[in-house]
Amino acid sequence: xxxxxxxxxxxxxxxxxxxxxxxxxxxxxxxxxxxxxxxxxxxxxxxxxxxxxxxxxxxxxxxxxxxxxxxxxxxxxxxxxxxxxxxxxxxxxxxxxxxxxxxxxxxxxxxxxxx
Amino acid sequence: xxxxxxxxxxxxxxxxxxxxxxxxxxxxxxxxxxxxxxxxxxxxxxxxxxxxxxxxxxxxxxxxxxxxxxxxxxxxxxxxxxxxxxxxxxxxxxxxxxxxxxxxxxxxxxxxxxxxxxxxxxxxxxxxxxxxxxxxxxxxxxxxxxxxxxxxxxxxxxxxxxxxxxxxxxxxxxxxxxxxxxxxxxxxxxxxxxxxxxxxxxxxxxxxxxxxxxxxxxxxxxxxxxxxxxxxxxxxxxxxxxxxxxxxxxxxxxxxxxxxxxxxxxxxxxxxxxxxxxxxxxxxxxxxxxxxxxxxxxxxxxxxxxxxxxxxxxxxxxxxxxxxxxxxxxxxxxxxxxxxxxxxxxxxxxxxxxxxxxxxxxxxxxxxxxxxxxxxxxxxxxxxxxxxxxxxxxxxxxxxxxxxxxxxxxxxxxxxxxxxxxxxxxxxxxxxxxxxxxxxxxxxxxxxxxxxxxxxxxxxxxxxxxxxxxxxxxxxxxxxxxxxxxxxxxxxxxxxxxxxxxxxxxxxxxxxxxxxxxxxxxxxxxxxxxxxxxxxxxxxxx
Numbered sequence: 001x002x003x004x005x006x007x008x009x010x011x012x013x014x015x016x017x018x019x020x021x022x023x024x025x026x027x028x029x030x031x032x033x034x035x036x037x038x039x040x041x042x043x044x045x046x047x048x049x050x051x052x053x054x055x056x057x058x059x060x061x062x063x064x065x066x067x068x069x070x071x072x073x074x075x076x077x078x079x080x081x082x083x084x085x086x087x088x089x090x091x092x093x094x095x096x097x098x099x100x101x102x103x104x105x106x107x108x109x110x111x112x113x114x115x
Numbered sequence: 116x117x118x119x120x121x122x123x124x125x126x127x128x129x130x131x132x133x134x135x136x137x138x139x140x141x142x143x144x145x146x147x148x149x150x151x152x153x154x155x156x157x158x159x160x161x162x163x164x165x166x167x168x169x170x171x172x173x174x175x176x177x178x179x180x181x182x183x184x185x186x187x188x189x190x191x192x193x194x195x196x197x198x199x200x201x202x203x204x205x206x207x208x209x210x211x212x213x214x215x216x217x218x219x220x221x222x223x224x225x226x227x228x229x230x231x232x233x234x235x236x237x238x239x240x241x242x243x244x245x246x247x248x249x250x251x252x253x254x255x256x257x258x259x260x261x262x263x264x265x266x267x268x269x270x271x272x273x274x275x276x277x278x279x280x281x282x283x284x285x286x287x288x289x290x291x292x293x294x295x296x297x298x299x300x301x302x303x304x305x306x307x308x309x310x311x312x313x314x315x316x317x318x319x320x321x322x323x324x325x326x327x328x329x330x331x332x333x334x335x336x337x338x339x340x341x342x343x344x345x346x347x348x349x350x351x352x353x354x355x356x357x358x359x360x361x362x363x364x365x366x367x368x369x370x371x372x373x374x375x376x377x378x379x380x381x382x383x384x385x386x387x388x389x390x391x392x393x394x395x396x397x398x399x400x401x402x403x404x405x406x407x408x409x410x411x412x413x414x415x416x417x418x419x420x421x422x423x424x425x426x427x428x429x430x431x432x433x434x435x436x437x438x439x440x441x442x443x444x445x446x447x448x449x450x451x452x453x454x455x456x457x458x459x460x461x462x463x464x465x466x467x468x469x470x471x472x473x474x475x476x477x478x479x480x481x482x483x484x485x486x487x488x489x490x491x492x493x494x495x496x497x498x499x500x501x502x503x504x505x506x507x508x509x510x511x512x513x514x515x516x517x518x519x520x521x522x523x524x525x526x527x528x529x530x531x532x533x534x535x536x537x538x539x540x541x542x543x544x545x546x547x548x549x550x551x552x553x554x555x556x557x558x559x560x561x562x563x564x565x566x567x568x569x570x571x572x573x574x575x576x577x578x579x580x581x582x583x584x585x586x587x588x589x590x591x592x593x594x595x596x597x598x599x600x601x602x603x604x605x606x607x608x609x610x611x612x613x614x615x616x617x618x619x620x621x622x623x624x625x626x627x628x629x630x631x632x633x634x635x636x637x638x639x640x641x642x643x644x645x646x647x648x649x650x651x652x653x654x655x656x657x
Contacts, residue, residue, distance in 0.1 A: 020279075025275060032279065032282050032286070035286045039289040039293065043292070046293040047297075078249075078252050082278075086278050086279060089259070089278055096271050096272075097272050102276060104276070
């Protein structure tokens with residue numbers, strides 16, 4: 001089971017990093033979500049993998065560590081919210097600038113102070 | 116005193132929510148609430164600073180859950196210093212943004228500003244490393260809003276870069292925390308520090324991986340090479356008051372490095388060896404060079420200021436990377452200085468932009484009120500480049516003196532001194548192009564540009580002046596301030612104070628364990644057959 005989970009995390013991370021290095025916003029957003037999936041599973045495994053055991057002390061012979069489950073909930077909520085935000089921001093930037101390239105070729109001029 | 120520790124976090128949370136819920140349409144109310152809250156935060160953090168002066172470390176258990184099972188906030192000299200610096204900078208920047216009308220160029224500026232401060236205070240006060248991640252996220256989410264405040268084509272594109280870079284950083288932080296928990300089985304920093312010394316030798320490689328991952332995350336925030344790529348575009352494209360507030364954001368990275376690598380992974384830890392300092396010092400030197408060369412070739416004053424921020428982080432990390440008491444004390448003095456001077460420089464940039472429509476270093480008609488602005492630029496530039504008589508000079512001197520006992524001190528000195536010269540040249544070039552040459556040549560006025568009403572108001576200049584006055588005050592009061600930072604460093608390198616404050620001294624822990632046992636026996640006697648529940652929190656089942 002450990003090998004299977006490790007391979008899954010590894011391939012998701014690799015795909016995420018590859019996509020993050022692309023030039024357009026859409027693949028990068030996909031890559032970021034891929035990375036967050038990978039890290040969520042990774043955190044989940046940090047309490048060691050135990051199958052079919054409750055996360056309650058004394059309820060059974062073996063128990064799973066409940067803390068990573070709490071941590072991963074926090075991580076899921078934050079990454080979900082951040083993905084939504086980055087999608088909106090990328091969309092706003094695309095509609096405003098007319099391009100979805102991430103690189104800024106000529107950073108020279110700043111926005112005017114007044115709007 | 117105890118409950119005051121959480122005041123700097125609760126106050127902006129409530130005021131920020133209140134501003135969104137009840138004052139959305141009332142500009143005056145928003146401003147009054149925001150500024151009042153900032154003044155109160157300065158008062159509260161000053162009270163914390165006075166409390167921390169005694170040298171005692173105070174721990175505050177959230178919801179009274181005992182450490183290491185609950186989350187703790189910890190007040191020591193370092194966190195008190197950081198929150199006070201943030202609160203003071205926050206007040207000045209908010210006053211500037213209000214006076215110049217920046218807060219009205221988009222929505223929800225005041226609420227986001229409060230949440231930004233909440234995140235910063237939380238990150239500086241927390242004694243739990245996962246909680247540090249959560250507060251990092253809070254300050255980042257608020258900063259995403261502030262960075263794109265006012266909108267505009269280039270700013271949104273810069274915002275996308277900034278958000279994506281930091282999302283990748285947050286993911287890395289989570290990977291680091293996952294590894295950390297798997298190896299240590301705890302997330303409380305004091306508990307981690309204790310466990311680090313007791314880990315079996317076989318875990319050394321994992322400990323080093325964890326430390327390296329955490330270091331990467333923190334130097335990403337601190338813009339240390341090669342993780343600095345996000346900074347120039349972000350700072351140059353963000354609204355100038357926001358960029359001024361961001362001057363303290365990079366310092367959060369430096370704070371986290373100092374905190375985590377003196378407490379959990381100190382250089383004395385066998386499994387660490389010289390890993391961290393070997394990496395930080397050379398990276399800091401290159402950062403310093405890149406930053407100051409950027410000052411020379413920035414092209415616009417905003418980018419000059421951004422690169423000077425990178426350069427100052429180089430100097431700061433050079434002192435941090437030595438990891439001795441003297442060098443950390445010097446680093447903290449330089450940290451205060453570079454925050455104030457960097458913020459002042461960004462406000463000067465805003466004044467220049469407000470008067471000529473851009474801050475590009477090309478000839479244009481002389482700006483209105485150029486004498487005062489150029490004097491302020493001169494001061495901020497002297498402070499940032501590290502020329503006498505201002506605090507930048509003292510700070511760099513302290514850093515040079517503190518790294519004198521390192522093997523690489525020759526390199527450190529060479530980089531600091533040569534890059535200071537480059538910065539002086541860069542700043543004088545920028546200054547003469549903007550303020551001086553327009554009088555010698557007939558240069559065209561920027562076509563169609565009109566000064567926005569209010570953006571050059573006297574109150575804004577007063578706020579900028581206050582920031583420069585703080586730099587002067589830091590110079591005049593260099594003695595007491597450096598005594599405080601030296602005491603802070605001494606406290607940091609005596610980690611047992613921190614650990615005992617959070618977890619209790621060994622004797623206290625023994626007494627507590629006995630009491631819990633008695634309680635368990637009493638419960639047991641009253642209710643036969645039921646498992647002794649009160650033992651549960653004592654189990655360490657990781």
